[in-house]
Amino acid sequence: MRQLIARIDDDLHRRLKERARDEGRSMNTVVTEILEQAVPDETPRERLRRRLRAEGRLTEIPVPENPPSIEEVLEMLRGDAGRAMLEALEEDRKRR
Numbered sequence: 594m595r596q597l598i599a600r601i602d603d604d605l606h607r608r609l610k611e612r613a614r615d616e617g618r619s620m621n622t623v624v625t626e627i628l629e630q631a632v633p634d635e636t637p638r639e640r641l642r643r644r645l646r647a648e649g650r651l652t653e654i655p656v657p658e659n660p661p662s663i664e665e666v667l668e669m670l671r672g673d674a675g676r677a678m679l680e681a682l683e684e685d686r687k688r689r
Contacts, residue, residue, distance in 0.1 A: 609623060
């Protein structure tokens with residue numbers, strides 16, 4: 594187990610000490626719990642997503658409440674939407 598030494602102002606120290614006393618716990622336990630909440634254990638993927646989100650570089654597409662079934666999607670693609678999508682793809686390929 595590691596030891597952490599940090600300089601904190603007197604008021605913060607007083608508040609931590611009071612909170613620990615009020616909860617009947619040690620100051621070390623209170624501070625450790627607060628730090629655990631502030632710095633959660635993250636997977637590399639979660640850490641990357643958090644960093645990208647903080648930089649404004651993460652785009653998250655909301656998941657619809659009632660997404661269409663695969664059968665409904667296939668039906669849509671058979672109609673005008675499918676034709677429009679194929680035409681857009683063909684135009685994109687021509688530009689390359």
